[in-house]
Amino acid sequence: QVQLVESGGGLVQPGGSLRLSCAASGRSGNIYATGWFRQAPGKEREFVGAINWRGDNLEYADFVKGRFSISRDNAKNTVYLQMNNLRPEDTAVYYCARRLGIITRDTDTYPDWGQGTQVTVSS
Numbered sequence: 001q002v003q004l005v006e007s008g009g010g011l012v013q014p015g016g017s018l019r020l021s022c023a024a025s026g027r028s029g030n031i032y033a034t035g036w037f038r039q040a041p042g043k044e045r046e047f048v049g050a051i052n053w054r055g056d057n058l059e060y061a062d063f064v065k066g067r068f069s070i071s072r073d074n075a076k077n078t079v080y081l082q083m084n085n086l087r088p089e090d091t092a093v094y095y096c097a098r099r100l101g102i103i104t105r106d107t108d109t110y111p112d113w114g115q116g117t118q119v120t121v122s123s
Helices: none
Strands: 003-007 010-012 018-025 032-039 046-051 058-060 068-073 078-083 092-100 117-121
Touching: 003 092, 018 032, 018 092, 018 117, 032 068, 032 078, 046 068, 046 078, 058 068, 078 092
Parallel strands: 010 117
Antiparallel strands: 003 018, 018 078, 032 046, 032 092, 046 058, 068 078, 092 117
């Protein structure tokens, strides 16, 4: 059984940066697409971005384009979410998720999820 563990969250001031990591263990391999999602209090979980297993196909939500970027290191079974120019509205629990095949934006298509890491953007 695969396990996904997010790390790197924390408190940051507006305009600051954080890099989240999503480390996979267990049933591994580099044929998985990985998505990042977030959920703010009282809101539904929403798509942030995703990367395919080769790292040559990425998608981002409009609200993070130009600020966030996703990369992966298959040798380390780790996917990264670099977040720059953070805003208070980016405050949420960030989750990584994994699925076989192509990337999608639909949470229901990802069977494997991490426990989430809190990101708080506040002065």
